[in-house]
Each structure stands twice: as structure tokens, then as C-alpha cells.
Amino acid sequence: MINIGNYFRFTENNLSHWKIEAVRQILDMLVHSIEDSIIDWEPGDEEWARLLVGKEVVAIVCAKVPLIIVLEKYKDKFSNHFFLKEIKIFIIKDFDDNLYCIEKELLEKTFGREMTSNISYSALSINDLWWATVT
Numbered sequence: 303m304i305n306i307g308n309y310f311r312f313t314e315n316n317l318s319h320w321k322i323e324a325v326r327q328i329l330d331m332l333v334h335s336i337e338d339s340i341i342d343w344e345p346g347d348e349e350w351a352r353l354l355v356g357k358e359v360v361a362i363v364c365a366k367v368p369l370i371i372v373l374e375k376y377k378d379k380f381s382n383h384f385f386l387k388e389i390k391i392f393i394i395k396d397f398d399d400n401l402y403c404i405e406k407e408l409l410e411k412t413f414g415r416e417m418t419s420n421i422s423y424s425a426l427s428i429n430d431l432w433w434a435t436v437t
Contacts, residue, residue: 303403320368397429
């Protein structure tokens, strides 16, 4: 299993610039970089924004911490943006692969609420992570 906990560890200084406006700005730039992509996000209600091409999820952008999880085949679209240097980018092959683990307590601290017990945090997919933390 790949422990993804470090992607959720940030200092207060890292988080001070990470506001809804920054997430919107990044999403706007990315949607213009990837042909036929759209944004699926309800700011204020959802902790993750999804970037879609058709029904395929290309990337998810976390509204809580400066983190983007992106499909490997689209990684070149993300490497050309200078503003992404302040953001952790995690490249994956598939959103459904159960290759990851993370401490449930770290997610609870990051998202400020109790996490569901309906998934295994010792063997989860990125879709599981998204589902557990999106709202």
C-alpha cells in the first residue's frame, strides 16, 4: 500500500493562501488547458472539485489543502503551470485502484469532522478517499 498521508500534512503557512478563490482560479486555468473539460464542484458544500472530460474524472482538487490528484495520462497538462509549485500534485493511474492507505485520524483533523467507517483506510482507492471526504 502507498501511504498518502504526507499529501495532507501542511503547515499553517502553506494553508494561509489556500482559499476558495485560489481553488477557483486554478480550476479556471486548468479547464482552459484541457480540451472539452468541465468543472464539477459546489463551493462551500464540497471539499473536492472534479475536473471531467465527458464522464472521465481527469483530476480532483482539494478545497481544504493545496492538493491536486491527477490521472497520469493528463499529467503534462498540469506541469506547465507555474502557479502549481505551491501545490502538491499526486499522479495516479486510476481512481479505482485500491493501492493507498492513510490514517483516518489525519483525515478527521484535516477535514474537521469524523470520517465514515464504511471504507478501509488501510486499502482504499482515490474514489474511496473522495467519497469519504467530499462533503
